[in-house]
Amino acid sequence: MLTNKVFIKKTKTGGVMKIVREHYLRDDISCGSQAFNKSESDGKEPLEALPISDSKLVPQPHYLIPDTNVVLHQIDILEDPSVKNVVILQTVLDEVRHRSAPIYKRVKDVLATSHKHFYNYCNEFNMHTYIERQPGETANDRNDRAIRKAVAWYADYFKETEIKIVLLTNDADNRKLAVADGLNAFTIHEYVRSLSNMSLIDRLANPLNQMNVNSNSKVLFAEHLGLAEIQKGIRAGRFLQGTLLISRENYLEAYVSVKDQEKMIFVQGLQNLNRAVNDDSVALEMLPESEWSCPSSMVLAEDEGKDEEDEENRAFNEAVVNNKVPKELRQPTARVVGIIKRNWRQYCGILQPSIIKERTRHLFIPAEKRIPKIRIETRQAETLASKRIIVAIDSWPRNSRYPLGHFVRCLGEVGDKDTENEVLLLEHDVPHQNFSEAVLSFLPKMPWTITEDDVKRRRDLRHLDICSVDPPGCTDIDDALHCCELDNGNYEVGVHIADVSHFIRPGNALDQEAANRGTTVYLTDKRIDMVPDLLSSNLCSLRSKVYRFAFSVIWEISPTADIVKTDFTKSIIDSKASLTYAEAQLKIDDPNAHDNLTKSLRGLNKLAKVLKKKRLDNGALSLASTEVRFYVDSETNDPIDVKTKELMDTNSMVEEFMLLANISVAEKILYEFPDNALLRRHPAPPPSNFEPLIKAAESKGFKIDVSSGKALADSLDQAVVPENPYFNTMLRIMTTRCMMQAVYFSSGMLQPQDYLHYGLATPIYTHFTSPIRRYSDIIAHRLLAVCIGADASYPELLDKSKIQSLCNNLNFRHKMAQYAGRASVNLHTHLFFKKRVQDEEGHVLFVRKNALQVLIPKYGLEGTVFLNDEGQKSSSIFVYDEENNTQTAGDVTIHVFDPLIVQLSIDRSNVQHMKLSLKLVKPVIPGFSVQSVNQDQADVTASSSEPSTITTKGTGKPPQKKKKRTR
């Protein structure tokens, strides 16, 4: 059964190394078809015995074998439900894995989907299909030959049956060789066109090598250098490597953050950008100093509506940037010589309206301004005209002004709430597809019961009076609490966290999916779960009156809130009640209630207050941010009213204990795993960050001391103006803006003094208390479980660099989740103001050179009042005083914190980017401020839609739970 082949490989890790690895070849690998061994139907033979052919090209039943490039480029086609019975060769899968992680994941998902009938054939391990690389043969050629060999084997294997084997390859040479061998080989284009499902054609990608766009047209761009040449250049210092970041204001300018170099390098002009797209990893060559340039102050966006011929001419004009830049303004400027790695994703946007309706070639305008327009081919332009669509870039040939792409799918009408929601999820790179079959297969089988074995391994805490306190309508309850008085006067306090790591085992598809998602994303009216619903709202959710698994932290705490003893254990709990914050507050305040639960809550509340005081005395900051809640019309789901959220005692009670649990866990896991504990740090901001804050406070006569967290907290407490109650809150909002981002990290990567969490004033911190909605907490759970011997470790958990790369992903996802959340609030704000124009009271938060930033407390909104109309820059009547930070027009001077009245409306000039526009009403500045709208009129429009006081939660919409702590 075993044959031994030794193959030799060279890798470049600093130098050349000879690697010898064994490679066993076998003869027991199944072809994966039910046509043979019919009796076995355990899912290991996914290919159907008699596939029905839909193709005019191959009318017989057949299996498809795509080559690597077809999988890489045409995964959209392969994912279509009508494409079935496909053999993915191991050679292909390995190459895909190497070249594109996201596509690899998609292929794996398809392979795991049973009704797709995809099969992964291990041709490299089969003695009949394995081939050795010949001398002088490139790796690519060898793989192509391996694919042909496997196809030939399949064809031979099935020659007795009526099943045909079809090789799909777009490589002309490969196809020719395959046909010469007597195999069926077609391009994916030929094959897809022969199918009855015509809509698939639009989704075909146009990779570089088979571009049919007017190839006689002139070449616009310089050629990209090959990877080998780039690497040589980088080593020699001729080239630099970095990630391209296109400017938001001007799509022809970009900065590149070069590896190991702090300074950003400037790239300007279409020619110099040389087909690089935002986020690509590129190789740069510095221009001679005489050609250095600086960002032009012009705001340049690609115009809509211009004909493309025009634009192509314009491209040349743009390329000729005038070089008369004064010397002192010049910045290091470079040009792109090659692409190291494309970071293309799928983009949302709309079709550019075309003059000729029947044309199949169209331009697509992405919602993200930093992405160029994309040329696509579609026959459904008319139906797609007013729709949001998704497009993927396939290539960008040298003779095309725009990259070429293909249509992926249609999201829905522009302006529709669901469509816009999806757009913002996609634009923030939030994975939000339904969970794949592979992921779902790792869920526990229902009905789920607690076994004897489970009980044996866990501490039984079902007798305790445990309850959970959460926002109303919360279904993913991940924490519960209890408290009881001990005989010695101390308290026993328990924090019980949902034991998600019991259900999500390391390394399986479910785990990988959760690790990739990183966090649950909360939009205003929607929740995108990190783990499937069965876990998040059922098995893991610590609901009342059911037995649930928990990971418990149990302290003995003295009445002065000193921790006497800490104990960690896996447990079974029986929550007695799921309370809302308000309900818990009522219970605590009710003088007649004396049941165990109430006593327990009162104990917790008492201790929490002591804890909070201690924490604040330590220098923890209490910062302000405004969170809003929308009141939604029950019929149309459009927001009717917005309110800022209010906080109760019980909110802070839960928060205190969560902080305490997180800190205790952080200490424990760091002690056991000094190298690879997943912690969270919040670096102290550099003093320069505080300058705007100090300046602003000074204008009102307050001194803000930023020498330490404690000093800052104290001076913030003192800065109170009685006549402006909002002043202190605004200061705190400004302080929040000065802060750094809190991030996850692996303890081995930093010095212990850098572990500090500035905002919470604790030397060490982690996230442990919300494993249902954060992956970081799952890792903390696993680490802690290993510490107490409750679970097994695995290699990735103990590897500090693996933990760090996980942290990097989590940090990215958290940031994106935050942005998406904000974007969602914005979206709802826009929908809210769509029908109305309203005057509101606001406060000036910042004074800028050409604008005022205004905070509207009623909605927790922040907006900008532009002081000069764009386009006519000189006409501003305002004079900016940089020293005192004021703007003066005539006899009116506007300071920071000044109250204003502004008029809110929606600027609809750009279909893709609706903006909230603010106009000044009071103080009245002739020629600038606008008339106040009649308040009554605005109310009429509002009341006509019958405002119901039902909130999002009441309407049966997916409930939300806002993060308790986002720091």
Add this chain to the structure above:
Amino acid sequence: MAGMELLSDQGFRIDGRKPHELRRIRFKKGVFRQADGSAYLEQGNTKVLAAVYGPHEIRGSRGKALHDKLLINCQYSMATFSTQDRKRRPRGDRKAQEMTSHLKQTFDAVVMTELFPKVQLDIFVEVLQSDGGNYCASVNAATLALVDAGIPMKDYVIACSGSHMRDTPIVDMNHLEESSGGAEVIMAILPRCDQIVFLEMNSRLHEDHLSGVMDHVMVGCKDIFNVLNQQVQDELCQKTELDKIVTTG
């Protein structure tokens, strides 16, 4: 997307083996005439040479002699060309010293030492090519060398390694699998008495998985034993056949 998939979804390890499958084993006894017993063994790409001298008089200081049993002297070394980077120091480094003492312990447990008081037995092991499982191959090769030398032993002593990957126990790890950072269980057993004479584990493995891995390693050891024993017996039979022909003819 870094690193390699050590166990694929199809259940293949990186070199095409199934989790429970061993690498190819080939060996030859009596490769040297000078030594009293010798053997050359390949387990996949791990290639080991073992030579046994003695029992003979104590060499060096007489004080080392044990009055009631045989003194086993081991020396483990790795050829300079055995690894990817050329080794600077073929013997005497920490790893080799540790390995030497492990080998000594193992063979103390299996050689019938009480039969040879006050004398010494030398076991020299040289790793010619290393691709994981050096200890295992050394033990197996030394066992064969002892068999070749005709030293009385309780049983064969057979070693094998194993680990736990994606919830499946694997046996006989190669270098790539060893260096992936997972746990490694190394066991030497007496296959016919079901006794463990040596057990070592690197890195962390949860105790729930330990017994499963140990069971599989045990099976792995027995598989190795069958391979070795089969060939030893075959060769023996051939030799007696030959001897018969010589004496009769």
